[in-house]
Amino acid sequence: MSASRTKFYLDKQNAKWLGVCSGLADYTGIEVLWLRLGFVLLSFAMFPMNLIAYLLIAWMAPVAPRGMYEGPEDQKFWQGVRTNPKRSTAEVRSKFRDVDRRLADIEMYYTSRNTRLADEIDSLR
Numbered sequence: 001m002s003a004s005r006t007k008f009y010l011d012k013q014n015a016k017w018l019g020v021c022s023g024l025a026d027y028t029g030i031e032v033l034w035l036r037l038g039f040v041l042l043s044f045a046m047f048p049m050n051l052i053a054y055l056l057i058a059w060m061a062p063v064a065p066r067g068m069y070e071g072p073e074d075q076k077f078w079q080g081v082r083t084n085p086k087r088s089t090a091e092v093r094s095k096f097r098d099v100d101r102r103l104a105d106i107e108m109y110y111t112s113r114n115t116r117l118a119d120e121i122d123s124l125r
Helices: 020-028 032-045 047-060 074-085 085-111 115-124
Strands: none
Touching: 020 032, 020 047, 020 074, 032 047, 074 085
Protein backbone atom coordinates (compact mmCIF):
# COMPACT_ATOMS: atom_id res chain seq x y z
CA MET A 1 0.00 0.00 0.00
CA SER A 2 1.45 3.34 -1.01
CA ALA A 3 -0.74 5.48 1.27
CA SER A 4 0.82 6.67 4.49
CA ARG A 5 -1.24 5.70 7.50
CA THR A 6 0.28 8.43 9.63
CA LYS A 7 -1.04 11.37 7.57
CA PHE A 8 -4.29 13.25 8.11
CA TYR A 9 -7.01 12.37 5.62
CA LEU A 10 -10.62 13.36 5.16
CA ASP A 11 -12.81 10.39 6.01
CA LYS A 12 -15.52 10.48 3.35
CA GLN A 13 -16.86 7.04 4.28
CA ASN A 14 -17.99 8.18 7.75
CA ALA A 15 -18.62 11.81 6.82
CA LYS A 16 -21.74 13.82 7.61
CA TRP A 17 -20.79 16.78 5.44
CA LEU A 18 -17.20 17.01 4.12
CA GLY A 19 -15.41 14.47 6.33
CA VAL A 20 -13.28 16.85 8.38
CA CYS A 21 -14.58 15.81 11.81
CA SER A 22 -14.49 12.12 10.97
CA GLY A 23 -10.96 12.54 9.60
CA LEU A 24 -9.87 14.32 12.77
CA ALA A 25 -11.48 11.56 14.84
CA ASP A 26 -9.58 8.93 12.89
CA TYR A 27 -6.33 10.85 13.17
CA THR A 28 -6.55 11.59 16.89
CA GLY A 29 -8.53 8.61 18.16
CA ILE A 30 -11.17 10.84 19.76
CA GLU A 31 -14.78 9.80 19.32
CA VAL A 32 -16.26 11.57 16.27
CA LEU A 33 -19.41 12.51 18.21
CA TRP A 34 -17.37 14.66 20.62
CA LEU A 35 -15.55 16.41 17.80
CA ARG A 36 -18.79 17.21 16.00
CA LEU A 37 -20.37 18.43 19.21
CA GLY A 38 -17.32 20.59 19.91
CA PHE A 39 -17.52 22.08 16.43
CA VAL A 40 -21.20 22.95 16.89
CA LEU A 41 -20.51 24.54 20.29
CA LEU A 42 -17.56 26.43 18.82
CA SER A 43 -19.88 27.72 16.11
CA PHE A 44 -21.75 29.77 18.69
CA ALA A 45 -18.55 31.34 20.01
CA MET A 46 -16.60 32.03 16.80
CA PHE A 47 -19.02 31.62 13.91
CA PRO A 48 -17.19 32.77 10.82
CA MET A 49 -13.69 31.68 11.83
CA ASN A 50 -14.47 28.04 12.57
CA LEU A 51 -16.49 27.66 9.37
CA ILE A 52 -13.62 29.14 7.35
CA ALA A 53 -11.14 26.83 9.07
CA TYR A 54 -13.42 23.84 8.42
CA LEU A 55 -13.71 24.69 4.73
CA LEU A 56 -9.95 25.28 4.40
CA ILE A 57 -9.20 21.90 5.97
CA ALA A 58 -11.74 20.24 3.66
CA TRP A 59 -10.16 21.95 0.66
CA MET A 60 -6.50 21.25 1.55
CA ALA A 61 -6.61 17.75 3.03
CA PRO A 62 -6.53 14.67 0.79
CA VAL A 63 -9.30 12.09 0.86
CA ALA A 64 -8.47 8.84 2.65
CA PRO A 65 -7.82 5.93 0.30
CA ARG A 66 -10.29 3.05 0.43
CA GLY A 67 -9.19 0.03 2.40
CA MET A 68 -6.56 1.92 4.36
CA TYR A 69 -7.16 -0.26 7.42
CA GLU A 70 -7.70 -4.00 7.42
CA GLY A 71 -9.90 -3.90 10.51
CA PRO A 72 -10.65 -2.06 13.75
CA GLU A 73 -7.55 -3.48 15.44
CA ASP A 74 -5.38 -2.15 12.61
CA GLN A 75 -7.06 1.25 12.90
CA LYS A 76 -6.40 1.41 16.68
CA PHE A 77 -2.77 0.45 16.12
CA TRP A 78 -2.18 3.25 13.60
CA GLN A 79 -3.96 5.78 15.83
CA GLY A 80 -1.51 4.82 18.57
CA VAL A 81 1.41 5.24 16.17
CA ARG A 82 0.22 8.75 15.28
CA THR A 83 -0.21 9.83 18.89
CA ASN A 84 3.02 8.37 20.29
CA PRO A 85 5.34 6.69 17.78
CA LYS A 86 8.09 5.89 20.30
CA ARG A 87 5.67 4.00 22.54
CA SER A 88 4.32 2.11 19.54
CA THR A 89 7.76 1.01 18.41
CA ALA A 90 8.59 -0.03 21.97
CA GLU A 91 5.40 -2.12 22.10
CA VAL A 92 6.21 -3.82 18.79
CA ARG A 93 9.78 -4.44 19.89
CA SER A 94 8.50 -5.90 23.16
CA LYS A 95 6.09 -8.22 21.33
CA PHE A 96 8.88 -9.43 19.05
CA ARG A 97 11.13 -10.07 22.08
CA ASP A 98 8.33 -12.06 23.72
CA VAL A 99 7.74 -14.14 20.58
CA ASP A 100 11.49 -14.70 20.22
CA ARG A 101 11.76 -15.82 23.86
CA ARG A 102 8.83 -18.22 23.52
CA LEU A 103 10.27 -19.63 20.29
CA ALA A 104 13.65 -20.13 22.01
CA ASP A 105 11.90 -21.97 24.86
CA ILE A 106 10.15 -24.29 22.38
CA GLU A 107 13.39 -24.85 20.51
CA MET A 108 15.24 -25.61 23.74
CA TYR A 109 12.55 -28.08 24.78
CA TYR A 110 12.75 -30.07 21.57
CA THR A 111 16.52 -29.95 21.03
CA SER A 112 17.57 -30.70 24.61
CA ARG A 113 17.84 -34.19 26.00
CA ASN A 114 14.27 -34.88 27.00
CA THR A 115 13.94 -38.38 28.39
CA ARG A 116 10.18 -38.22 28.77
CA LEU A 117 9.76 -37.29 25.12
CA ALA A 118 12.23 -39.98 24.06
CA ASP A 119 10.32 -42.57 26.14
CA GLU A 120 7.03 -41.55 24.53
CA ILE A 121 8.54 -41.88 21.04
CA ASP A 122 9.98 -45.29 21.91
CA SER A 123 6.63 -46.47 23.26
CA LEU A 124 4.98 -45.57 19.95
CA ARG A 125 7.37 -47.82 17.98
